[in-house]
Amino acid sequence: MRALLFDLDNTLLMEDEATFSALRRACELARDRVRANEDALYSAVLRVADELWRAAPIYAYAEEMGMWWGEGLWGEFAGDAPGLRALRGFVPGFRREVWRGALAVVNAPDDNLASELDAAYAAARRAHQPVDPEAENVLDDLARDHRLALVTNGAPDVQREKLAGTTLAARFGAIVISAELGIAKPDRRIFEHALRAVGAERQDSVMIGDSLQRDIAGARGAGLRSIWIDRGDGPPRPEDAAPDARVTALSQIRSCLAALGPAAASPRGSP
DSSP states (O other), X not given: OOEEEEOOBTTTBOHHXXXXXXXXXXXXXXXXXXXXXXXXXXXXXXXXXXXXXXXXXXXXXXXXXXOOHHHHTTOOOOSSSHHHHHHHHHHHHHHHHHHXXXXXXXXXXXXXXXXXXXXXXXXXXHXXXXXXXXXXXXXXXXXXTSEEEEEEOSOHHHHHHHHHXXXXXXXXXXXXXXHHHTOOTTSHHHHHHHHHHHTOOGGGEEEEESOIIIIIHHHHHHTOEEEEEOOSSOOOOTTSOOOSEEESSGGGHHHHHHXXXXXXXXXXXXX
């Protein structure tokens, strides 16, 4: 039985869309409360959050495990791993400083409002887990003749909360999350773990994801073929790993697998 390994964020679940939409809702609240310029505040949050996140002592661990400031502004980071405990201790102050700092940039310093925006962003982000409109049908079709596994970088509770807001989880024979293992893409071992979990061999399996650095390079290192879903974030860099195929929509995966050869796909309609 052939296997397909799928990435989660920005492959099946639109993480960037969810984050930036929630951020917009919080900035609209600031506009309504104190007439802050919502566009300027939005830009300020992007800059302040990124700067504080990258300067933080938890950054190296978060970057390795695939966590970013958009999750730092709402995730709880439950778990006993030292890195998760450090994140859990870091994020309350991080959130406070992001909103305080951004409000100061737009000349609207207000600690009470910062707390309100913090809560508004987290509520908006938790309320909506947007899934690619093609994801459910494509996964159901591919599951007819492939074993499916989800291989995602991130914090276990954050990734599972995202999944809980969708119908995706039940479609996978295995769900592998980096911080549960202490191993993250592109490390080949996380791919090998997923293949063992669904009883598949690497030569008969394909990784599908949006990140050339994590999904595609990791698949190559693990001896899997790969399909890059190009979300239009820019052309590949010279140093990026080359995928075996490129798609711009999930619905193109079936035909793309067929083009890779019989070891990667069965014809539509096969048992």
